[in-house]
Amino acid sequence: MKLKELVHEHFHNLSKSQKRVATYVLDHPRNVAVSSAQEIGAMIGVSETTVIRFCYSLGLSGYSELQKTTREQLLFQESSLHTYQQSKLELEQAPHFYEQVMEQDCRTIQETIKQINETDYETAIDQLSKAQTVYILGLRSSHAAASWLSYSLGLVRPDVRLIRTEAEDVIRTLSAMNDQSVLVAISFHRYLKETIRIAELARDQQAYVIAITDSLLAPIQAHSDVLFPIYSPNKSTLDATTSLFSFMNALVAGVSVKEKEHFEKSQQTYQSLNSDFLFVEGAEKQ
Structure with missing residues (x-):
């Protein structure tokens, strides 16, 4: 091992x-x-x-x-990007390359499932459901995941905010946090000091911190109330992407079930709005 x-x-x-x-x-x-x-x-x-x-x-x-x-x-490990490429080169000669890559992703998800503590998951869902405000944080390579989680979670519960360090006063944002706030912080190797520091300050404000990272030993664990390790065969968000998004989808699904009545009411309001000016119907097949 x-x-x-x-x-x-x-x-x-x-x-x-x-x-x-x-x-x-x-x-x-x-x-x-x-x-x-x-x-x-x-x-x-x-x-x-x-x-x-x-x-x-x-x-x-x-x-x-x-x-x-x-x-x-x-x-003597190679860089994570080199390791990522090497693992794909090993599959290059095999038939159905795309199938081999996707099967690797399936195995990564299975390994992540084994690492998730169900009690921690249920606690996180409860915290995300009852929080007054949920803040989502993910910088650089984790930004795309944070943006997706912010948008998707915002569909099933109110007041979900994506922290944009480049466009807002983070200190002002942190000062608005309290014991009714939840921060979801996504932090992967190489671990950014800014993400870890914001998580630390959020806990100082009594916010509940949910960490999503690649290791139980990741630096952010010291500043989180609950931590979810996402499996990756190497220290790279590239190979962790599939299992990361799968787990985030499980978080959104859990909140949507927990807040069923609110979700259905929001959907009714959404569907009642006249949105014809936003969408174009696709052409029907002849």
């Missing part, structure tokens, strides 16, 4: 100090590869014993095996 998957599997059973070691190992593999357990402990602010116990918690024989595994699996 890969080290990253091993850490994720055992993460919930680790002590608070060991979780700090786990995060450091995945974020700073070069330091782990060249430093002793004592030095790593000093960098993190934990004891050498804690670092070694972390290794045992993963089923490793000790720190030497952790270093060896880190060098092999983390230190």
